[in-house]
Amino acid sequence: MSQITRAGTKIDTIDFRNALGAFVTGVTIVTTLDGAGTPVGLTANSFNSVSLEPPMVLWSLGLNSGSILAFRAAKYWAVHILASDQEALSGRFAKRGINKFEGLEIEFGPDGIPLLKGCTARFVCKASFEYEGGDHAIFVGEVVQFERQSGLPLAFHQGRYTRVLSAETPSAEGVPFGVRFLGHSLSRLHFELFNDIRAEYRKRGLRGRQYTVLTVLGIGDNCGADEIIRRAGLGGVRIDEAAIAELVKTGLLIKEDNRYRLSDKGRQFVIELIAVAQASQERLESRLAPGELSTLRHLISRAIQVSSTP
Amino acid sequence: MSQITRAGTKIDTIDFRNALGAFVTGVTIVTTLDGAGTPVGLTANSFNSVSLEPPMVLWSLGLNSGSILAFRAAKYWAVHILASDQEALSGRFAKRGINKFEGLEIEFGPDGIPLLKGCTARFVCKASFEYEGGDHAIFVGEVVQFERQSGLPLAFHQGRYTRVLSAETPSAEGVPFGVRFLGHSLSRLHFELFNDIRAEYRKRGLRGRQYTVLTVLGIGDNCGADEIIRRAGLGGVRIDEAAIAELVKTGLLIKEDNRYRLSDKGRQFVIELIAVAQASQERLESRLAPGELSTLRHLISRAIQVSSTP
Numbered sequence: 001m002s003q004i005t006r007a008g009t010k011i012d013t014i015d016f017r018n019a020l021g022a023f024v025t026g027v028t029i030v031t032t033l034d035g036a037g038t039p040v041g042l043t044a045n046s047f048n049s050v051s052l053e054p055p056m057v058l059w060s061l062g063l064n065s066g067s068i069l070a071f072r073a074a075k076y077w078a079v080h081i082l083a084s085d086q087e088a089l090s091g092r093f094a095k096r097g098i099n100k101f102e103g104l105e106i107e108f109g110p111d112g113i114p115l116l117k118g119c120t121a122r123f124v125c126k127a128s129f130e131y132e133g134g135d136h137a138i139f140v141g142e143v144v145q146f147e148r149q150s151g152l153p154l155a156f157h158q159g160r161y162t163r164v165l166s167a168e169t170p171s172a173e174g175v176p177f178g179v180r181f182l183g184h185s186l187s188r189l190h191f192e193l194f195n196d197i198r199a200e201y202r203k204r205g206l207r208g209r210q211y212t213v214l215t216v217l218g219i220g221d222n223c224g225a226d227e228i229i230r231r232a233g234l235g236g237v238r239i240d241e242a243a244i245a246e247l248v249k250t251g252l253l254i255k256e257d258n259r260y261r262l263s264d265k266g267r268q269f270v271i272e273l274i275a276v277a278q279a280s281q282e283r284l285e286s287r288l289a290p291g292e293l294s295t296l297r298h299l300i301s302r303a304i305q306v307s308s309t310p
Numbered sequence: 311m312s313q314i315t316r317a318g319t320k321i322d323t324i325d326f327r328n329a330l331g332a333f334v335t336g337v338t339i340v341t342t343l344d345g346a347g348t349p350v351g352l353t354a355n356s357f358n359s360v361s362l363e364p365p366m367v368l369w370s371l372g373l374n375s376g377s378i379l380a381f382r383a384a385k386y387w388a389v390h391i392l393a394s395d396q397e398a399l400s401g402r403f404a405k406r407g408i409n410k411f412e413g414l415e416i417e418f419g420p421d422g423i424p425l426l427k428g429c430t431a432r433f434v435c436k437a438s439f440e441y442e443g444g445d446h447a448i449f450v451g452e453v454v455q456f457e458r459q460s461g462l463p464l465a466f467h468q469g470r471y472t473r474v475l476s477a478e479t480p481s482a483e484g485v486p487f488g489v490r491f492l493g494h495s496l497s498r499l500h501f502e503l504f505n506d507i508r509a510e511y512r513k514r515g516l517r518g519r520q521y522t523v524l525t526v527l528g529i530g531d532n533c534g535a536d537e538i539i540r541r542a543g544l545g546g547v548r549i550d551e552a553a554i555a556e557l558v559k560t561g562l563l564i565k566e567d568n569r570y571r572l573s574d575k576g577r578q579f580v581i582e583l584i585a586v587a588q589a590s591q592e593r594l595e596s597r598l599a600p601g602e603l604s605t606l607r608h609l610i611s612r613a614i615q616v617s618s619t620p
Binding site for chain 1: 326357362431433443463474475546587590606612
């Protein structure tokens, strides 16, 4: 389980990197402008605080990085601390050879350096020192401007993205039946999330189980009743063939050779339902702090995974 | 929600410290020996990796720290990355004026520096550089020996100890319908969590809505149908009076003066159902990492709260 490297033996770089991975960090994107006025940015987890008075932070960058000259010359750079829903942004700024800023909404800081939005904190720094640190340069900057938003952070541990536990104590409010059974909270949230979708299918005189049939066929149709029932069951919904047959009467489904497929009208309706689902989810996301939905999603997947293991 | 400090205005130290807290870090204890041969150690979260070849790490220490002279003079120092069960040890090394090493099992590194046990990783370093960093000194050391043990790390975020979620990436499997709509994951988890409860009420020939009626009356009974329907609706379940009336036939419910209450048999059954719910929840909790269930519960409550606000 443990790896010991005694003084005198050569330190294995991969083992060393793995051992460093035991230290949890947040994830940041550092940005500046290069000499040609082109925005430069990269993902770094080597950030840390240094000083309170004057306010200073540091981060380090590999000497072989393509951005090293830009940061060496920069008078200003900015550090963005990422929220737990910004894993994709982190991945984008960790790549090489792409236009990382394309399509992003950018603000501009001192000297025109690019600033990103939606992070949990942002520090605009005036370059103070560059120090030697082996194969990396250590950049220390004085914070001249900063911004803080509430939200859960993205974290990095053992070479992977992860999330941290919320430090807040959950309130009992909104938990139905006064019971501390998670299942009842799930029922309630489920009800809330499906409000608009429910209104949509009820308008057409459909029931919840028929919504499930449509959803299942939206992923892949032209299958028999047994297959539809099986796939609905994976989502935790019990349906019977009668529910499917009724959908044929509405003209949303076509039955041929004992196989079911969506009609054009059915397919159109499924697309509408997906749009309504996305809108419901986006509304929820917009009302939560950054990163909360992504952490919730992560934990629900984890809970499903461990629950469905025998 | 956001705090903006523009260049030119004085940066508030407390605000700045809070904003820095947005960056998640691990927790370390750094140790050395002072000139008198006394072990010195302190808790720091300003650690980070610097270089792979040569292997180097850094951390920073306030210039007003009582240990600054010891570290300035030290040829060697060691960084210990703390495990999630070492919060008390972290607290001990963050204090002043106590013998921090008392009663601890110590090993000795080069020059006799004290090394702690039970950490997730330990780096013994030869002092390389000391750099200026405002009100802190930045110590860079070359790692001459390191040790790594498996284990979850202690983390620090927003001025509090926290834990990281399991880094295991939840697989897409188990998320039904292949759709990224949170509602579908909720359906699936709901289905899993209610497995045993469902088996229990089905054994008695009851349906899900009747389970809801029993649960509602378990909190407080002797109420009319309208009140039962209203309270079930708070939990996201639509029931009608027919579902209630059927429960009277089973002998679980008694109707008197248009008000419903649980019979002794009904009350006994509700107690059994609560026990089954608790067992299901405890099984889920035992399969998740510590703290994950409480965070999941917290985020679901948050989501309910923001969803049910108009």
